[in-house]
Amino acid sequence: MLTQVYEVTDPATARAIAAIGVDHIGAKVGDGSRPRELTVAAARAVMAAVGPRARFCALFMSADVDAIAAHIAALLPPIVHLGAAPEAIGPDDMRALKARFPGLALMRSLPVGDEASVALAVAFAPFADFLMLDSVRPGDGKIGALGVTHDWALSRRIVEAVRCPVLLAGGLGPDNVAAAIRAVRPAGVDSKTRTDIDGGHAKDLDKVRRYHEAAKREGARVAASGEQTADAGTKPI
Numbered sequence: 204m205l206t207q208v209y210e211v212t213d214p215a216t217a218r219a220i221a222a223i224g225v226d227h228i229g230a231k232v233g234d235g236s237r238p239r240e241l242t243v244a245a246a247r248a249v250m251a252a253v254g255p256r257a258r259f260c261a262l263f264m265s266a267d268v269d270a271i272a273a274h275i276a277a278l279l280p281p282i283v284h285l286g287a288a289p290e291a292i293g294p295d296d297m298r299a300l301k302a303r304f305p306g307l308a309l310m311r312s313l314p315v316g317d318e319a320s321v322a323l324a325v326a327f328a329p330f331a332d333f334l335m336l337d338s339v340r341p342g343d344g345k346i347g348a349l350g351v352t353h354d355w356a357l358s359r360r361i362v363e364a365v366r367c368p369v370l371l372a373g374g375l376g377p378d379n380v381a382a383a384i385r386a387v388r389p390a391g392v393d394s395k396t397r398t399d400i401d402g403g404h405a406k407d408l409d410k411v412r413r414y415h416e417a418a419k420r421e422g423a424r425v426a427a428s429g430e431q432t433a434d435a436g437t438k439p440i
């Protein structure tokens with residue numbers, strides 16, 4: 204079971220979370236115009252602090268594929284995570300990014316809202332190394348960092364419908380990650396708000412540790428029980 208934690212904005216926190224054993228450590232990267240969005244220079248320092256124990260994920264909220272490509276070329280992160288709406292960055296854009304950066308692992312956030320989410324995931328899966336299924340706000344369509352769960356039965360159907368490894372996101376933390384793994388059988392899990400300090404965006408290392416340990420424990424239990432779990436390995440597109 205892969206564990207992923209957002210968002211890390213300083214090297215010391217990146218080092219501490221890597222020492223806990225978290226597999227993917229993420230930060231928002233861009234021109235610095237969004238809240239807590241790191242410039243390439245700041246992201247480079249966090250990525251170096253992650254070290255060899257974990258993989259750094261660069262989350263781009265922008266829909267400007269040329270700007271994203273320029274940031275990738277400057278930073279060369281192991282995992283590029285695309286967070287813009289699916290209408291804004293589509294499968295063709297993902298194919299183009301992979302062609303330009305062949306060694307890159309691409310993670311694609313997708314909203315899980317209604318029945319249409321399953322077809323959307325099926326359409327994107329062939330172009331992603333990881334899908335990340337996240338909650339969506341009904342009013343404005345905002346995806347992610349909402350701190351709320353979604354219909355896990357839909358996410359389970361997506362896990363069963365695609366070959367691509369799926370990470371489950373949306374309101375996960377130490378107290379519900381095991382139940383989420385039992386319900387969805389993802390290849391990995393992601394957490395932001397519920398591993399933050401209360402009322403702030405800094406990471407609470409005790410929450411991160413409890414989330415990570417609960418996820419690894421439940422992932423191992425599911426694997427040992429022989430229950431179906433998606434493959435956590437990456438596959439080339």
Ligand SMILES: O=C(O)c1ccccc1N[C@@H]1O[C@H](COP(=O)(O)O)[C@@H](O)[C@H]1O
Binds near residue numbers: 208338351374394395
């Ligand atoms: O991390 C952010 O600030 C962010 C901003 C805008 C969209 C997505 C964002 N983050 C992603 O959302 C998941 C889930 O968040 P939560 O656990 O429900 O709070 C987060 O881990 C990032 O992958």
